[in-house]
Amino acid sequence: IATSAWAEQRTESRSRWWIIAAGSVGLFAVFPLALMLFFGNTDYRRPADAVVVFGARAYKDGRLSDALQDRIRTACELYRAGFAKRLVLSGGKGDGPITEAEAMRAYALKHGVSAADIFIDNEGVNTEATVRNTAPLFQQWHARRVLAVSHFYHLPRVKLAYQRAGVEVWTVPARQGRIMGQIPFNMARE
Numbered sequence: 001i002a003t004s005a006w007a008e009q010r011t012e013s014r015s016r017w018w019i020i021a022a023g024s025v026g027l028f029a030v031f032p033l034a035l036m037l038f039f040g041n042t043d044y045r046r047p048a049d050a051v052v053v054f055g056a057r058a059y060k061d062g063r064l065s066d067a068l069q070d071r072i073r074t075a076c077e078l079y080r081a082g083f084a085k086r087l088v089l090s091g092g093k094g095d096g097p098i099t100e101a102e103a104m105r106a107y108a109l110k111h112g113v114s115a116a117d118i119f120i121d122n123e124g125v126n127t128e129a130t131v132r133n134t135a136p137l138f139q140q141w142h143a144r145r146v147l148a149v150s151h152f153y154h155l156p157r158v159k160l161a162y163q164r165a166g167v168e169v170w171t172v173p174a175r176q177g178r179i180m181g182q183i184p185f186n187m188a189r190e
Helices: 002-007 011-039 066-080 100-110 127-140 155-164 183-189
Strands: 050-054 087-090 118-121 146-150 169-173
Touching (some): 050 066, 066 146, 066 169, 087 100, 100 118, 146 155
Parallel strands (some): 050 087, 050 146
């Protein structure tokens, strides 16, 4: 449509082209937002072979940030409800010597998850690294169904990254304990 409008040299066609271009740019911005709000907020929980939890900030003393606590709390709830028998905790270096994954492990142990059912990925410094590190593990386990836990704004990217790696995941948005002020920034970054 834009090409045909541009090809015509009349003034009204030019103004129509600008409207089409502005509309296209608007749709380009709205589509990721719609994915985050609708797909990201949909809970696809179901029985699975494993749950992978994506990291967020861990403080110097090992405390979990609100975001990290939301994610691991949701994963522990899935585990205790019998949706999966294994948790894969992925996250890199925190503010101190304790990695995000190790901080989540401590939380999970305190909240009813067996140590034998926890697997750690301390090299999951970003989404791509987590997918790269965990996909072979899921193949080794012959895991047919994996649940991925993160915040709603992150889940479309998680789903896409695992699809590219040949792993089918179902996403579960982390249940937020508090409204986080940085959500608009995180959505814009996604």
